[in-house]
Amino acid sequence: MGVTQILFWFLSVVAIFSALMVVTAKNPVYSVLWLIATFFAISGHYILLNAQFLAIVNIIVYAGAIMVLFLFVIMLLNLNKETEPQKNRWLKVAGAVAGGCLLLVLVAALKDADIKSQTALVNTGNIGLIKNLGKELFTTYVVPFEISSILFLSAMVGAVVIGKKE
Amino acid sequence: MPINYYIFLSVALFCIGIVGVLTRRNAIIVFMCIELMLNAVNLLLVAFSKMHHMKALAADVATTAGTDGQLFVFFIMVVAAAEVSVGLAIIVMMYRNIHSVDINFLNRLKH
DSSP states (O other): OOHHHHHHHHHHHHHHHHHHHHHHOSSHHHHHHHHHHHHHHHHHHHHHTTOHHHHHHIIIIIIIIIHHHHHHHHHHTTOOTTTOOOOOHHHHHHHHHHHHHHHHHHHHHHHTSSOTTOBOOOSOOSTTSHHHHHHHHTTTTHHHHHHHHHHHHHHHHHHHHHHSOO | OBHHHHHHHHHHHHHHHHHHHHHOOBHHHHHHHHHHHHHHHHHHHHHHHHHHHHHHHTTOTTOOTTHHHHHHHHHHHHHHHHHHHHHHHHHHHHHHHHSOOBGGGGTTSOO
16 A cells, blocks of 8 residues: 555545534534635645645635635624524434435445546646646636636625625 | 545535535535535546546647646636625625524525
């Protein structure tokens, strides 16, 4: 078992454990912090797959910007363990069973898929580097890129309009 | 790494996100679980992009096949960032009106 395998299993266990803690933590602030841990584990997976640009963007955009926004809103609304609304126990059990059934169905469907021999290239390959991604982004995908800037502008205007007191 | 390890990891993360959406009542945590599901999909897209790249590499050494998968992940992150800003504005407005982030208060879409 090489160092790549060890890192893969370690990052997978960290990602799944922190994702479970996001769902089960009572205090919303702890949920946000566990979600940041999940995003760091997923970024580790990106680095393992040599998608370094996405790993850095994931840390900067998700862990750095979006999660800070979540944390800011939670602290602004002063949410804590006491104000946390709780579903009744049977609805929680039903939700967990429904999610578990979906997991079971997906795993059962994908278990026998004809992909056993396919492998994802780890540690090597330079398509994840910023040079290749940038070249592709500003030639083939330049129109979606510009449209996404308009999307950001409209999202910004929308957030301001929704958020302001009338 | 074999691709099915990545598939099962992503499926597990996605299902944890779904369980979170189904079992929590705090609107912000439901929103965070949706982010978790988006990230599971992103991870799978990157893994598939590397799988595609490896297959193309056998035919051509200088190939850039698989770049589009990673660019889709980039666009998903862009859309997620826009979505979060609007969604959190809606949650703040909801808190201002009903003084709670409990989604059960909004289950009839009135008040």
